[in-house]
Amino acid sequence: MARAIRWPLVVRRIHKWLALFVGVQVVLWTITGFYMVVIHIDTIHGDHLVKTAPTATIATAGLVPPATVAAAVEGATEVQLQQRLGRPIWRVQSPAGLVAFDAVTGRRLAALTGPEVERVARRLYAGDAPVVAATRLTEPVQEMGKRKPTYWQVEFEGWNRPTLYIAPVTGELLAKRHLAWRVFDFAWMLHIMDYEARTDVNNPLLRVATWSAFAMALSGAGLLIWSFPRRKQKKAVR
Template structure:
């Protein structure tokens, strides 16, 4: 029976593990550095939108909530808010959300493109020049967690600032920009989920993580083995 040369086996194992994991370790370092360097509030795009102005409602001139519920019995939530300064009831049901004119009680149709532009310009903090607007029925990768349809409004700027607005209620769904897109790509590389970019416990990540652990263990063993050992004295 041939004796196993363990130092040689461990050295080769360490070499191939380092080759397999080394590139990913570098990517973990670079993507992690980016994600901790850029402030998360900036990534979220908080600087792109302004907080809505708070003004009181003249309730005696508005339709009351029970009347709205009586007209729409399937409503799960009724909320008073403003659309371009006008009071509206936002009604949410199992079929989706819609608006009701708070002064007349009439159900409002979905917003036109012109009205969506007005909403977007009102809440956007930068250059109000719109370079493109599309009503999307399929969610792009950067909006995969949201349910379409929604308007995609892109403004002028190096960062490609983009607002996503509901066509039914005119509410801001989300905002995106190039630094967010870089962050999303870095997150995909970091967690090694190249499809949905959400699974932080996927098989590929587990394999890479345990490979890195075994690489470290084999490297530590080789380090200890490399130290000179005293030869035993012969009797």
């Protein structure tokens, strides 16, 4: 005689193994989600690290025409007027990369040197801590995401390791990083379960964990229903 399947026992075992498999990740989702909600996003972005720059007005009288500098760069796709260390420059984008020209003389500018980058960083930084190191990076670093080098990494003294990333040609601020951002980045990696690029929010590992957590919740709900006592129907007395 075949034994009847004891469904509550089967569901309990499924629930137990699912909890063992995905329980740690559920805890990580909770902790990392709490951090990402509690810390204000402006703080994460490091807006407090840099000064609020006033809108710069650059007089165009006497400047080299943009068509002139564009003609000097093969395949130029974009020309913009901006400032570098207080001087107007033409920023020329092309398939080969970024080039800068002195907007007054038309002279092609070399990349910023280490001391010049430090001057740029000090003008941008809102604090008064000294520069610890200024490093020209040619290999990508995790905290710059998909942005390709070359760029300057300028670190300031401080417990939260405030760091500014500066474009080597134009002196533009590329990114602001500090401890709260780095913790957020690590928490985001754990949250989305993308342990390499930290950008794929639909990776297979996350899908498996999500559906496992859903199945765990569903089986737990079933066990909860079965846990309530059922009234036994009395047989009618003839």
